[in-house]
Amino acid sequence: MEVRMRIFRFNPEKDRKPHYDVFTVEAQPTDRVLDVLEWIRGDVDGTLAFRRSCAHGVCGSDAMRINGRNYLACKVLLRDLGTTEITVEPLLGLPVIKDLIVDMGPFFEHYKTVMPYLVNDELPADGKERLQSPEQRERFDDTTKCILCAACTTSCPSFWSNGQYVGPAAIVNAHRFIFDSRDQAAVERLEILNDQFGVWRCRTAFNCTEACPREIKITQAIAEVKRAIQTGRVE
Amino acid sequence: MSTLKTTLTGYAGYRGREGHWAFLLHRITGLGVVLFLTIHIVDIAFVYFQPALFLDALALYQTTLFGIGEIALIFCVFFHGVNGLRIAYFDMFKPGLWSIEMQRKTTRTTLIIAIILWLPAAVWMVRNILLHNYGIVLFGG
Numbered sequence: 001m002e003v004r005m006r007i008f009r010f011n012p013e014k015d016r017k018p019h020y021d022v023f024t025v026e027a028q029p030t031d032r033v034l035d036v037l038e039w040i041r042g043d044v045d046g047t048l049a050f051r052r053s054c055a056h057g058v059c060g061s062d063a064m065r066i067n068g069r070n071y072l073a074c075k076v077l078l079r080d081l082g083t084t085e086i087t088v089e090p091l092l093g094l095p096v097i098k099d100l101i102v103d104m105g106p107f108f109e110h111y112k113t114v115m116p117y118l119v120n121d122e123l124p125a126d127g128k129e130r131l132q133s134p135e136q137r138e139r140f141d142d143t144t145k146c147i148l149c150a151a152c153t154t155s156c157p158s159f160w161s162n163g164q165y166v167g168p169a170a171i172v173n174a175h176r177f178i179f180d181s182r183d184q185a186a187v188e189r190l191e192i193l194n195d196q197f198g199v200w201r202c203r204t205a206f207n208c209t210e211a212c213p214r215e216i217k218i219t220q221a222i223a224e225v226k227r228a229i230q231t232g233r234v235e
Numbered sequence: 236m237s238t239l240k241t242t243l244t245g246y247a248g249y250r251g252r253e254g255h256w257a258f259l260l261h262r263i264t265g266l267g268v269v270l271f272l273t274i275h276i277v278d279i280a281f282v283y284f285q286p287a288l289f290l291d292a293l294a295l296y297q298t299t300l301f302g303i304g305e306i307a308l309i310f311c312v313f314f315h316g317v318n319g320l321r322i323a324y325f326d327m328f329k330p331g332l333w334s335i336e337m338q339r340k341t342t343r344t345t346l347i348i349a350i351i352l353w354l355p356a357a358v359w360m361v362r363n364i365l366l367h368n369y370g371i372v373l374f375g376g
């Protein structure tokens with residue numbers, strides 16, 4: 001099949017404004033958007049810039065807007081797009097560095113603010129391990145799956161309007177520790193998120209959950225954090 | 236890109252699903268009602284400060300243009316109210332209901348409930364506009 005790739009281009013050293021380049025490519029329906037981008041960069045235009053590392057949906061490097069919606073380019077097959085006209089653009093709401101590469105700095109700054117690490121200063125009972133039942137582990141299993149690709153945060157209308165919003169990805173990673181029975185800093189994290197730029201910016205628009213390549217129930221996780229703040233209980 | 240441009244690009248261009256549209260409609264209807272309420276506070280205040288103007292305001296509300304605006308306003312109030320109750324219930328009491336399937340289904344149901352609540356009022360208001368402004372009797376003349 002022949003696909004028409006319309007790709008967002010911006011070179012900060014030359015361009016004053018971004019533009020779009022069109023590439024017509026012969027591809028298989030089972031090719032991924034990433035394969036087509038690789039082919040363009042390798043055989044047609046070596047100046048095309050985009051990030052990718054694992055190419056298998058694990059590292060979270062290649063989140064981008066494909067036909068108006070956030071995906072990992074390595075996880076979406078051409079045939080699943082339902083059209084041969086494909087527009088590829090960088091994530092919305094983060095500064096564009098070049099072409100499809102955005103500055104992930106602000107995204108990771110928000111991630112760092114929620115203390116995304118285990119906090120527990122007590123020695124384990126046996127001096128070796130902090131034990132946890134399968135049920136306790138299950139409680140936060142969903143939010144352990146995050147690969148920090150930023151597909152959720154950059155699909156969020158609240159984040160587009162105000163980059164100070166901590167964003168769904170940071171809340172997901174806070175959730176992962178708040179509901180972990182081994183952790184002791186839930187209260188601090190809930191305090192951090194109980195802020196006008198914390199969970200309360202979430203308007204439940206659901207774009208994050210629809211965009212998540214790991215199928216994390218993001219809006220649910222955010223609502224659980226909202227509820228924990230309101231009730232003062234971590235259930 | 237400026238923040239405003241990013242926001243509007245996202246609102247209009249992002250291919251979201253039901254939740255995206257429900258969010259936009261909730262915001263538009265909320266702001267619509269705020270706009271009306273502002274005008275409304277001014278017009279009611281006329282009773283006290285400028286009684287003659289109050290009658291003008293009432294006459295203005297009876298024009299066809301304002302009549303159509305009021306029909307839209309009723310929809311705004313119903314959609315915003317029903318959707319607001321849905322969001323508040325999910326968020327405050329049943330976070331577990333925020334799954335993709337439930338979100339899509341309940342958004343559609345919300346729209347249908349809002350339309351069902353709105354239709355009788357809309358029909359009655361259209362009837363009144365036609366009757367009072369054009370002398371056309373639709374029913375119950």
Ligand code: HEM
Nearest residue numbers: 268269271272275276279280282296304305306308309312
């Ligand atoms: C087209 C539909 C509407 C009409 C014809 C209408 C008419 C009126 C009238 C005549 C009054 C004065 C009542 C009195 O003081 O004796 C009033 C008061 C009021 N209306 Fe409406 N209204 C409408 C819709 C709304 C809506 C949708 C809202 C809320 C969003 C609203 C909010 C209020 C409030 C808060 C007052 C009290 C103002 C005060 O007493 O100073 N109205 N309305």
Ligand code: HEM
Nearest residue numbers: 202203204261262265266268269272315316319320322323
């Ligand atoms: C029937 C009563 C109402 C209910 C149940 C209700 C419910 C809600 C809820 C739950 C939200 C938050 C939405 C979210 O976080 O996703 C909201 C937002 C809002 N409401 Fe209402 N509301 C009602 C009446 C009104 C009225 C009368 C006005 C205008 C005077 C209004 C204006 C707004 C505005 C401007 C927003 C912000 C929308 C946004 O951030 O996108 N609401 N409402």
Ligand code: FES
Nearest residue numbers: 055057059060074
């Ligand atoms: S390249 Fe690693 S997630 Fe796509």
